[in-house]
Amino acid sequence: MxxxxxxxxxxxxxxxxxxxxxxxxxxxxxxxxxxxxxxxxxxxxxxxxxxxxxxxxxxxxxxxxxxxxxxxxxxxxxxxxxxxxxxxxxxxxxxxxxxxxxxxxxxxxxxxxxxxxxxxxxxxxxxxxxxEHLGAFPLPIEVIPFGWQTTQALVEETLVSMDVMGRQATLRMNGEAPFVTDEGNHILDLHLGRIGNARQLAMVMNQIPGVVENGLFIxxxxxxxxxxxxxxxxxxxxxxxxxxxxxxxxxxxxxxxxxx
The missing domain is CATH 3.40.50.1360 (Rossmann fold)
Known part of the structure; x- marks a missing residue:
């Protein structure tokens, strides 16, 4: 009630x-x-x-x-x-x-x-x-399971040139196993702190092999x-x-x- x-x-x-x-x-x-x-x-x-x-x-x-x-x-x-x-x-x-x-x-x-x-x-x-600025909430990106650690490394490397405060990416877990989406993929949560250019970040993230989609809705x-x-x-x-x-x-x- x-x-x-x-x-x-x-x-x-x-x-x-x-x-x-x-x-x-x-x-x-x-x-x-x-x-x-x-x-x-x-x-x-x-x-x-x-x-x-x-x-x-x-x-x-x-x-x-x-x-x-x-x-x-x-x-x-x-x-x-x-x-x-x-x-x-x-x-x-x-x-x-x-x-x-x-x-x-x-x-x-x-x-x-x-x-x-x-x-x-x-x-x-x-x-x-x-x-006021997006990014305090970790930005999720959906990645395919194959080579996800390589994808994570590429994401973190790419973030170096982006207008963000942090660059850590962590694999989302469900207990002791990786979280699995309805499409059978994994989620990487990007701890960015603050996103200066959300439009640019959304486009760049989706160009990385292994990334299916990102959680920025522009x-x-x-x-x-x-x-x-x-x-x-x-x-x-x-x-x-x-x-x-x-x-x-x-x-x-x-x-x-x-x-x-």
């Missing part, structure tokens, strides 16, 4: 709830991965159940696909959808230009493919995700919906140059959120 949530979870919930209002009947919707995106899936599931909303969702991970089916959303593949009306996803960091770091949940490859196959991308986040996000622990929600539209604010009230009631 929403009244039992921590302030950070309330912020995530109100951002997701507000963003769900942008979803209309008949839409093909990209469904993101992560804790904030999970709130969105549940909000949409509630509308499907209670209001008869008819949408088709394209999930960006097996975790999201399982949750979407659980709450009653019709799940299809991106190949079946071909193109999407809207993708809503979370972010690990975003700046004033709505450039993002994503991939903390390990689904950056599918997330970027789905987001770029959409008419519009909306990011939902709590206020703590906004930064010129992809159209809107960001920012939630606050007191129920306030701020929506920024980078294309329209507008900022709007409203507030969502919390109601103690049994619903799709009662098991969170």
């Amino acid at each position: 929403t009244g039992e949530l921590s302030p950070i979870d309330k912020a995530k919930f109100v951002a997701a709830k507000r963003a769900s209002d942008f979803v209309e009947d008949g839409m093909r919707v990209g469904l993101g991965t992560g804790s904030t995106a999970a709130w969105l899936v549940r909000c949409l599931g509630e509308r499907v159940r209670d209001n008869g909303l008819k949408i088709r969702g394209v999930p960006t991970s097996t975790r999201t696909a399982e949750l979407a089916r659980e709450v009653g959303i019709e799940v299809i593949s991106l190949d079946e959808a071909r193109w999407l009306d809207l993708t809503i996803d979370g972010a690990d960091e975003f700046d004033a230009d709505l450039a993002l770091i994503k991939g903390g949940g390990g689904a950056l490859l599918q997330e970027k493919i789905v987001a770029t196959a959409s008419d519009q991308m909306i990011v939902i986040a709590d206020a703590a995700k906004e930064v 010129d992809i996000c159209d809107k960001v919906v920012i939630g606050f622990g007191d129920g306030r929600v701020e929506t920024r539209d980078i294309n329209e140059g507008t900022v709007s604010e409203d507030r969502l009230d919390f109601v103690e009631t049994d619903n799709l959120f009662s098991d969170i």
Whole structure:
């Protein structure tokens, strides 16, 4: 129940709830991965159940696909959808230009493919995700398992000429074994501290053999919906140059959120 949530979870919930209002009947919707995106899936599931909303969702991970089916959303593949009306996803960091770091949940490859196959991308986040400069959150890059240590060395060598503060790359682990993405790849987390030129870094990283994709999302996000622990929600539209604010009230009631 929403009244039992921590302030950070309330912020995530109100951002997701507000963003769900942008979803209309008949839409093909990209469904993101992560804790904030999970709130969105549940909000949409509630509308499907209670209001008869008819949408088709394209999930960006097996975790999201399982949750979407659980709450009653019709799940299809991106190949079946071909193109999407809207993708809503979370972010690990975003700046004033709505450039993002994503991939903390390990689904950056599918997330970027789905987001770029959409008419519009909306990011939902709590206020703590906004930064002046990207890079405090480690930048994930997805690499193929073959020769990953060589790829890591090439990445660290390349970072010497980039406008970043740090150059350490670490293999993401899942317990004592390397983390494995839905595509069977590994994740290298780049501890950069601060990224001076995100656009340049994104292009250069993707030129390194073994790198599949990086977690910098540049010129992809159209809107960001920012939630606050007191129920306030701020929506920024980078294309329209507008900022709007409203507030969502919390109601103690049994619903799709009662098991969170």
